[in-house]
Amino acid sequence: MDTTLLFIQMLNGFQLGLLLFLVASGLTLVFGILDFVNLAHGSLYMIGAFICASLTYIFGNFLVAMVVALPITALFGYLIERTVVRSLYERDHLDHVLGTFGLILIVDTSAHLFWGPAGLAVPLPVWLDGQVEIFTGVVVPIYRLLIISIGMLVAAGLFWLVNYTRLGMLIRAGASNRTMVSALGIDIQLLFGLVFALGAALAGLAGMLVSPISEASIGMGGEIIITAFVVIIIGGIGSMKGAFIAAIIVGLIDTLGRSFLDDIFKLVMSTEAAENSAPAVSAMLVYILMALVLAFKPEGLFPPKVR
Amino acid sequence: MKKSLSTVLAAAMIAGLSSAAVQAKEVKIGYVTTLTTGAAVIGKGMQNAVNLAVDHMGGKMGDFDVKVIYGDDGFKPETGKQATDKLVKQDKVDFVAGYIWSHVLMASRNSVLKAGKFMISSNAGPSAVAGKLCHENFFSTSWQNDQNPMAMGEVLNQKGVKSLYVMAPNYAAGKNMVTGLERTFKGEIKGKDFTKWGKDAQLDFSAELAKAKASGAEAIFVFYPGKAGGAFMKQYQQAGLKGVLDLYTVFTVDSILLPKLQKANFEGVMGSFQTMMWSPDMDNAQNKRFVKDYKAKHGNYPPHYAAQAYDTMFLIKSAVEASGGDLNNMDAMRAAMKSANFPSVRGKFTYGNNHMPIQNFYLRQVVKDEAGDWTTKIVSTVFEGHQDPYASECPLK
Numbered sequence: 001m002d003t004t005l006l007f008i009q010m011l012n013g014f015q016l017g018l019l020l021f022l023v024a025s026g027l028t029l030v031f032g033i034l035d036f037v038n039l040a041h042g043s044l045y046m047i048g049a050f051i052c053a054s055l056t057y058i059f060g061n062f063l064v065a066m067v068v069a070l071p072i073t074a075l076f077g078y079l080i081e082r083t084v085v086r087s088l089y090e091r092d093h094l095d096h097v098l099g100t101f102g103l104i105l106i107v108d109t110s111a112h113l114f115w116g117p118a119g120l121a122v123p124l125p126v127w128l129d130g131q132v133e134i135f136t137g138v139v140v141p142i143y144r145l146l147i148i149s150i151g152m153l154v155a156a157g158l159f160w161l162v163n164y165t166r167l168g169m170l171i172r173a174g175a176s177n178r179t180m181v182s183a184l185g186i187d188i189q190l191l192f193g194l195v196f197a198l199g200a201a202l203a204g205l206a207g208m209l210v211s212p213i214s215e216a217s218i219g220m221g222g223e224i225i226i227t228a229f230v231v232i233i234i235g236g237i238g239s240m241k242g243a244f245i246a247a248i249i250v251g252l253i254d255t256l257g258r259s260f261l262d263d264i265f266k267l268v269m270s271t272e273a274a275e276n277s278a279p280a281v282s283a284m285l286v287y288i289l290m291a292l293v294l295a296f297k298p299e300g301l302f303p304p305k306v307r
Numbered sequence: 308m309k310k311s312l313s314t315v316l317a318a319a320m321i322a323g324l325s326s327a328a329v330q331a332k333e334v335k336i337g338y339v340t341t342l343t344t345g346a347a348v349i350g351k352g353m354q355n356a357v358n359l360a361v362d363h364m365g366g367k368m369g370d371f372d373v374k375v376i377y378g379d380d381g382f383k384p385e386t387g388k389q390a391t392d393k394l395v396k397q398d399k400v401d402f403v404a405g406y407i408w409s410h411v412l413m414a415s416r417n418s419v420l421k422a423g424k425f426m427i428s429s430n431a432g433p434s435a436v437a438g439k440l441c442h443e444n445f446f447s448t449s450w451q452n453d454q455n456p457m458a459m460g461e462v463l464n465q466k467g468v469k470s471l472y473v474m475a476p477n478y479a480a481g482k483n484m485v486t487g488l489e490r491t492f493k494g495e496i497k498g499k500d501f502t503k504w505g506k507d508a509q510l511d512f513s514a515e516l517a518k519a520k521a522s523g524a525e526a527i528f529v530f531y532p533g534k535a536g537g538a539f540m541k542q543y544q545q546a547g548l549k550g551v552l553d554l555y556t557v558f559t560v561d562s563i564l565l566p567k568l569q570k571a572n573f574e575g576v577m578g579s580f581q582t583m584m585w586s587p588d589m590d591n592a593q594n595k596r597f598v599k600d601y602k603a604k605h606g607n608y609p610p611h612y613a614a615q616a617y618d619t620m621f622l623i624k625s626a627v628e629a630s631g632g633d634l635n636n637m638d639a640m641r642a643a644m645k646s647a648n649f650p651s652v653r654g655k656f657t658y659g660n661n662h663m664p665i666q667n668f669y670l671r672q673v674v675k676d677e678a679g680d681w682t683t684k685i686v687s688t689v690f691e692g693h694q695d696p697y698a699s700e701c702p703l704k
């Protein structure tokens with residue numbers, strides 16, 4: 001096996017993992033702390049992408065648009081929490097699923113009406129549009145490195161926020177025992193609103209980062225939300241550390257599976273059989289991993305300490 | 308959205324009024340396409356073309372008033388079949404047409420053909436309906452999946468490309484495209500990737516592009532319809548593969564994608580080649596009128612999906628006019644369609660025994676028009692009067 005190719009693919013897998021982490025971290029925050037199943041998390045991812053894409057055309061610069069779009073997406077998340085989500089907390093999980101599924105339909109159709117069915121392509125500034133050779137033979141698109149840097153920064157920021165700030169302490173406490181936190185006189189409604197807005201901003205950021213690679217389009221949330229759920233199940237629901245490690249594992253397994261599985265299969269079966277079965281098996285790999293985790297560690301790899 | 312709803316309401320009211328007053332004769336056409344999800348942009352183009360065709364006909368086919376009822380397949384076979392069943396059983400349409408996706412067409416064909424209605428595909432061309440499952444009441448105004456990539460294989464041979472990397476989505480049409488290419492391409496295929504498709508389709512191709520580059524192939528062939536095509540083009544440019552790995556595509560670069568890329572100034576696509584049986588610049592009266600009016604109304608060039616949908620309506624018109632005023636006269640209508648005696652935007656073509664077109668395929672290149680808008684123009688003719696390879700498996704004469 002070619003080591004440069006292996007290195008490039010590890011980098012690609014790492015980058016995919018970081019994107020997944022951005023989506024999964026918001027999901028795990030909301031799920032772990034608010035005990036709320038948010039299927040519409042993918043819609044926030046889409047809204048972030050669309051807002052950023054539109055702003056890119058207004059400001060003429062993707063990075064500026066991203067900085068402006070982040071608080072807007074957070075505000076959007078906050079409003080959704082206030083208007084829709086808040087009244088669902090007391091209901092059971094099935095009602096959460098129904099409510100947020102309805103939300104997906106409404107947000108998708110609204111985006112369809114507002115931005116049209118075609119989707120928006122997002123241009124990158126020239127200096128981000130090229131490639132860079134990090135070692136001899138290892139040429140990677142600069143934009144991919146930007147995704148990795150932003151992903152790492154956000155991960156570090158979240159780590160700091162959750163472990164070393166008062167808000168983080170409340171978040172961890174809320175994840176362990178919600179009733180006790182509110183009994184101690186903490187404004188739990190404000191905390192929940194903030195957590196939901198933070199989750200929205202994280203999902204939106206992932207959507208913004210993806211849009212120059214693919215585009216801002218209707219239904220893009222559906223492409224990532226399933227994998228994000230897989231990530232938080234593997235990592236342990238409510239655990240930020242678990243979400244990070246699981247996201248990187250899933251990103252690497254998915255990318256390396258797509259890259260090398262057909263070559264590995266060719267060692268043991270005919271070329272044609274390998275070419276036909278490898279795509280199917282590589283699409284299944286992360287689900288196989290999830291099934292294994294559920295079988296041997298049903299709480300996930302890093303379950304948060306509870307109750 | 309709003310406009311089409313009010314048109315439908317108005318049409319319904321007019322239909323209600325007129326049926327009360329005089330019993331006007333009406334031909335009902337059910338049109339199934341994708342009107343929701345990200346793929347709706349394709350369906351919308353087809354809907355625009357169908358409506359334009361009805362306008363151009365003055366709302367009449369022979370003595371009949373034309374009524375088109377749309378069905379949405381939601382990009383899913385089961386939903387497409389439900390929409391088809393509703394058109395056949397509840398609306399009792401005379402023709403069922405449309406169908407972008409091979410898997411939706413395959414799921415829906417029995418509902419139409421078992422009911423003894425005509426089915427006309429405006430796009431999907433899976434190998435089965437051209438071969439063993441061909442049917443006397445099934446017609447296509449598009450192509451069989453293998454044909455375009457076969458033409459592309461021939462182009463690659465002519466250009467002296469010796470080695471190729473291949474990427475396509477992992478579903479029926481993706482497999483057909485690669486099979487088609489392999490039928491004619493004489494060089495070596497260095498590697499192949501079938502990527503995940505459907506609602507959670509894979510849109511990040513970093514791993515595949517890295518493999519393609521490492522494979523040492525001279526060129527890359529891809530089939531990515533819809534938004535995956537845009538994603539691929541951007542990543543191809545971001546990975547700096549232009550000039551390293553020459554790009555040849557089928558059904559990937561079209562006038563749905565080009566305006567978006569133009570707006571975002573993704574120059575990487577400029578000058579790239581595709582094969583197709585039609586292009587907006589084709590020089591015949593029917594095409595000129597279609598392209599001009601479509602562009603005037605919707606602001607961009609029509610995609611091939613729209614051209615095929617427009618042809619579908621004129622094919623149906625030729626059948627209705629030959630029916631002698633009786634829409635149960637299936638034999639006369641079938642014979643009329645089989646003769647392909649209608650003005651097609653691609654110019655004259657004929658039908659094979661399996662009712663798939665026998666037609667020319669051209670090499671197209673992405674260029675700028677006089678106004679600076681990005682479009683495609685025909686460079687050369689690759690195949691003349693090309694018939695799909697499955698026709699011999701079809702028992703029809």
